[in-house]
Amino acid sequence: MSAERPHITDEDALRETAALREVWAEPTGIVGFFSNVSHTAIGLRYVVTALVFFLLGGIEALLMRIQLARPENRFLGPDQYNQIFTVHGSTMMFLFAVPVMEGMAVYLIPLMVGTRNVAFPRLNAFGYYMFLCGGLMVYAFFFINAGPDAGWFAYTPLSGPQYSPGKRVDVWAQMITFTEVSALAVATELIVTILKMRAPGMSLNRMPLYVWSMLVQSFMVIFAMPAVIVCTTLLILDRLVGTHFFNPAEGGDPLLWQHLFWFFGHPEVYLIFIPALGFVSTIVGTFSRRRVFGYMPLVLSLVATAFLGFGLWVHHMFATGIPQLGESYFTAASMMIAIPSGVQIFCWLGTLWTGRLRFKTPLLFVLGFVAIFVIGGLSGVMLASVPIDLQVHDTFFVVAHFHYVLIGGAVFPLFGAFFFWFPKATGRMMDDRLGRVTFWLLFVGFNLTFFPMHQLGLRGMPRRVYTYPAEMGWGPLNLLATVGAFVMAVAVVLFLVNAAMSLRAGVVAGRDPWAGETLEWSIPSPTPEYGFLFLPTVSGRSAMWDARPDQPVVTGLRNDRREILVTNTVEATPHHREVLPGPTIWPFASAVTLCALLVASIFSPRAVPWLVLPVGISLLGWFWPRGKPPVPAPEEHRVRARPPRLSADTP
Amino acid sequence: MSAWQSALDAAGPQAERIARLWWVFLAVCAAVYALVIGFLFAALARRRGDPAPRPADAEATASPTSDRGLTRAVATATAATALILFILLVASVGTGKALSEHGDPNALYIELTGHQWWWQATYQDPSPSQQFETANEIHIPVGRPVIFILTSSDVIHSFWVPNLSGKIDLIPTHRNTIWIRADKPGVYRGQCAEFCGLQHANMALRVVAESPTQFEAWRRAQVEPAPAPDTPDKQHGQQVFTSLPCAMCHTIRGTGAGGRTAPDLTHLATRSTIAAGILPNTRGHLAGWILDAQGVKPGAAMPPNVLPPDDLQSLLDYLGSLQ
Numbered sequence: 001m002s003a004e005r006p007h008i009t010d011e012d013a014l015r016e017t018a019a020l021r022e023v024w025a026e027p028t029g030i031v032g033f034f035s036n037v038s039h040t041a042i043g044l045r046y047v048v049t050a051l052v053f054f055l056l057g058g059i060e061a062l063l064m065r066i067q068l069a070r071p072e073n074r075f076l077g078p079d080q081y082n083q084i085f086t087v088h089g090s091t092m093m094f095l096f097a098v099p100v101m102e103g104m105a106v107y108l109i110p111l112m113v114g115t116r117n118v119a120f121p122r123l124n125a126f127g128y129y130m131f132l133c134g135g136l137m138v139y140a141f142f143f144i145n146a147g148p149d150a151g152w153f154a155y156t157p158l159s160g161p162q163y164s165p166g167k168r169v170d171v172w173a174q175m176i177t178f179t180e181v182s183a184l185a186v187a188t189e190l191i192v193t194i195l196k197m198r199a200p201g202m203s204l205n206r207m208p209l210y211v212w213s214m215l216v217q218s219f220m221v222i223f224a225m226p227a228v229i230v231c232t233t234l235l236i237l238d239r240l241v242g243t244h245f246f247n248p249a250e251g252g253d254p255l256l257w258q259h260l261f262w263f264f265g266h267p268e269v270y271l272i273f274i275p276a277l278g279f280v281s282t283i284v285g286t287f288s289r290r291r292v293f294g295y296m297p298l299v300l301s302l303v304a305t306a307f308l309g310f311g312l313w314v315h316h317m318f319a320t321g322i323p324q325l326g327e328s329y330f331t332a333a334s335m336m337i338a339i340p341s342g343v344q345i346f347c348w349l350g351t352l353w354t355g356r357l358r359f360k361t362p363l364l365f366v367l368g369f370v371a372i373f374v375i376g377g378l379s380g381v382m383l384a385s386v387p388i389d390l391q392v393h394d395t396f397f398v399v400a401h402f403h404y405v406l407i408g409g410a411v412f413p414l415f416g417a418f419f420f421w422f423p424k425a426t427g428r429m430m431d432d433r434l435g436r437v438t439f440w441l442l443f444v445g446f447n448l449t450f451f452p453m454h455q456l457g458l459r460g461m462p463r464r465v466y467t468y469p470a471e472m473g474w475g476p477l478n479l480l481a482t483v484g485a486f487v488m489a490v491a492v493v494l495f496l497v498n499a500a501m502s503l504r505a506g507v508v509a510g511r512d513p514w515a516g517e518t519l520e521w522s523i524p525s526p527t528p529e530y531g532f533l534f535l536p537t538v539s540g541r542s543a544m545w546d547a548r549p550d551q552p553v554v555t556g557l558r559n560d561r562r563e564i565l566v567t568n569t570v571e572a573t574p575h576h577r578e579v580l581p582g583p584t585i586w587p588f589a590s591a592v593t594l595c596a597l598l599v600a601s602i603f604s605p606r607a608v609p610w611l612v613l614p615v616g617i618s619l620l621g622w623f624w625p626r627g628k629p630p631v632p633a634p635e636e637h638r639v640r641a642r643p644p645r646l647s648a649d650t651p
Numbered sequence: 652m653s654a655w656q657s658a659l660d661a662a663g664p665q666a667e668r669i670a671r672l673w674w675v676f677l678a679v680c681a682a683v684y685a686l687v688i689g690f691l692f693a694a695l696a697r698r699r700g701d702p703a704p705r706p707a708d709a710e711a712t713a714s715p716t717s718d719r720g721l722t723r724a725v726a727t728a729t730a731a732t733a734l735i736l737f738i739l740l741v742a743s744v745g746t747g748k749a750l751s752e753h754g755d756p757n758a759l760y761i762e763l764t765g766h767q768w769w770w771q772a773t774y775q776d777p778s779p780s781q782q783f784e785t786a787n788e789i790h791i792p793v794g795r796p797v798i799f800i801l802t803s804s805d806v807i808h809s810f811w812v813p814n815l816s817g818k819i820d821l822i823p824t825h826r827n828t829i830w831i832r833a834d835k836p837g838v839y840r841g842q843c844a845e846f847c848g849l850q851h852a853n854m855a856l857r858v859v860a861e862s863p864t865q866f867e868a869w870r871r872a873q874v875e876p877a878p879a880p881d882t883p884d885k886q887h888g889q890q891v892f893t894s895l896p897c898a899m900c901h902t903i904r905g906t907g908a909g910g911r912t913a914p915d916l917t918h919l920a921t922r923s924t925i926a927a928g929i930l931p932n933t934r935g936h937l938a939g940w941i942l943d944a945q946g947v948k949p950g951a952a953m954p955p956n957v958l959p960p961d962d963l964q965s966l967l968d969y970l971g972s973l974q
């Protein structure tokens with residue numbers, strides 16, 4: 001501790017705590033609940049809402065498995081079955097997997113980079129309510145037997161006005177609109193948070209791997225979403241105002257849909273998978289008690305995966321009659337994605353090899369991830385081969401493949417992440433013994449469910465069939481898969497029981513129960529509303545492990561308003577101070593009115609001009625200038641903010 | 652008979668090449684998986700009993716020497732991955748090329764059109780009088796390549812007979828082609844592989860591969876119009892058919908029934924199944940299908956029919972005579 005730096009006394013800390021608590025207080029009451037713009041609250045709402053959709057999607061999966069458990073079953077009719085598999089796929093992709101990853105990031109990223117909230121907190125709240133509205137809308141229609149029924153990728157012309165009359169597909173397309181808005185909102189705020197709000201000292205090459213994964217994922221969102229915005233908008237125009245973009249009879253082309261959709265749809269898979277890679281790196285490092293081996297190759301692999309992910313959409317379309325040269329290109333591109341994936345697996349294996357392991361539940365889930373995801377990756381290499389794909393495309397082999405990749409690649413790390421960060425969000429540990437049981441049930445149940453599906457696909461069972469004749473001989477393997485699905489369901493219930501019990505009576509966690517590597521472990525659990533008492537600084541790649549005993553903190557920020565420090569993009573040197581906006585009801589109002597507009601537009605185009613009024617009013621309320629301009633005048637902030645005084649912290 | 656609808660029980664060169672490629676991929680992938688999991692377990696076993704765990708800190712990072720070893724190991728594994736992928740790529744592209752060449756000018760051409768939810772097959776011939784149409788059951792000669800020209804009248808379907816070949820989509824306004832050859836006589840089941848709506852699950856077909864002489868006999872019979880009813884009962888049956896809505900959708904060549912939106916029934920009695928491969932073509936199933944198709948295949952275009960028992964029996968007699 002150097003003599004020239006002033007110490008922060010306990011009195012200073014108490015005064016600061018009281019001031020921050022007041023200025024960052026989360027509003028209370030019903031209006032307050034919907035006005036909250038805190039990233040911890042919004043992040044948790046994302047996660048909890050997405051988990052509710054996960055349960056609904058899981059129930060749909062069980063219904064399908066019951067129907068397929070034996071040949072010629074009459075448990076569900078074709079119309080019910082088609083709605084259920086469409087809603088299952090759409091729920092799991094758009095209402096669970098992507099939002100839950102976004103929610104985790106909204107909660108964790110500001111803490112990991114050492115700031116107090118996401119950039120654009122109101123946009124963040126708006127994005128959450130859009131997602132919520134979209135999900136509620138789909139399920140409202142689903143429960144009145146008007147759920148979408150054209151599959152989660154809704155191929156035209158089946159999803160067009162002629163073959164899907166009624167409102168079902170419109171509901172689906174509007175739901176995509178809702179989730180697009182929400183994903184774009186989160187991507188924007190995460191990019192700005194990550195690039196401009198990192199703690200001093202956290203240069204780009206010191207960013208935690210999870211932060212890297214979310215930065216890459218957010219850029220992917222921004223490049224992938226326009227394609228799906230175009231294709232669902234064109235579909236809605238075809239359906240509602242009689243355009244013919246996809247109508248072959250009028251010169252439209254049904255294949256256009258597939259190109260546009262998969263140009264988005266393939267990266268969509270990586271939007272789910274790349275954040276999970278960040279979880280894996282974090283957990284592997286922490287539970288190997290060493291820095292993850294191969295920081296640079298891991299980062300480059302994430303970036304390479306993101307780039308390649310945009311160049312292989314046609315492997316979803318090999319059976320549509322693509323010229324051979326084109327097919328070969330997309331085969332090569334699809335196989336190439338195995339290289340960055342392989343590099344990551346090798347780096348984690350190397351870390352485990354040289355680390356001193358602690359076999360806690362989060363690590364178990366990551367080990368399960370390796371065992372399952374590698375199978376999914378290898379079956380992906382098989383599917384990249386055009387001849388093999390032509391046999392198993394659109395069969396249960398593909399169903400097996402993408403569940404191995406998505407459940408193995410994303411849900412297992414996600415569950416690991418839940419066990420890992422639960423103490424940070426709640427202040428209590430989840431039960432480790434129950435966690436192990438959950439893991440083994442989920443692992444065994446998963447393989448029982450999905451491994452036989454490879455075999456079913458090779459033996460000719462197409463996907464999306466609501467029934468099959470007994471003579472096909474698919475009955476026994478299907479029954480096995482159904483049994484497995486129920487084992488998985490037990491595991492999920494056990495997880496929920498564990499979470500509920502731990503919330504009330506779990507072991508109190510303290511700041512840093514895992515000896516973690518990143519900044520969120522330096523603050524109390526559960527996370528205080530202001531996050532860090534003093535914004536931290538970083539002196540190494542592992543913020544916590546590399547922290548010196550007298551690691552300085554940032555002082556000199558005003559504590560009578562929501563002020564944060566903005567730093568430079570690459571080096572994260574202090575640049576200026578910025579005031580973040582506080583709670584307000586307007587983002588919620590804007591989301592609700594926009595939701596009303598979008599839903600009503602399904603029924604009448606006239607809804608658009610009329611309902612634009614309330615949307616406009618809400619937005620006016622949101623953006624109406626109030627009080628003093630939030631940013632200090634340039635000369636003023638230059639004097640005050642450069643450089644913020646760095647002083648030593650008493651731990 | 653060969654395994655029903657299996658991609659790994661090949662009955663022709665296309666499916667056989669793909670199956671061979673599949674086994675190569677499977678062997679390579681299984682070996683890679685075994686290696687990865689082997690290393691995983693070795694890594695776990697290696698440190699399980701560490702006697703003196705220290706708290707995580709910067710010093711806990713393994714020594715630079717062991718990290719140098721790791722760098723070499725990861726680089727080697729990555730290079731091996733790239734090499735294996737390249738070999739698989741070459742094997743895959745080579746197989747793909749072989750699949751597209753049949754090199755036989757004497758191929759049989761069949762135009763296959765997908766409908767919700769049945770298959771319309773038109774056998775092509777240079778002379779128009781030798782062309783004919785059938786549905787859901789495609790006879791082909793063993794040993795001779797058959798080129799399918801595929802399109803759809805409504806939504807996208809996919810033609811897939813796994814024992815013979817991979818699948819290809821039937822897309823409205825597009826014309827895809829695929830060639831197959833059966834080297835073993837037999838009946839091969841296939842079904843639609845692209846989700847096409849309510850009855851996607853019940854859109855099957857059969858490919859009957861038979862000797863060239865048998866095929867020729869079958870073909871000659873199919874070209875002919877339907878046999879004229881030879882008893883008063885069958886004549887009544889024909890009358891029932893042509894006077895009811897049946898004739899608005901179905902064709903029976905040689906009669907007034909010329910509907911074009913449903914399967915051609917000219918030689919219905921020669922087919923082994925009805926309702927697109929779903930029911931055996933027996934008198935009882937046919938009766939059930941005529942009276943209440945929606946009970947079997949909800950959503951199909953075939954409407955329910957109310958027929959007096961006598962009319963129904965005559966109709967069944969007549970349809971049963973359409974050899």
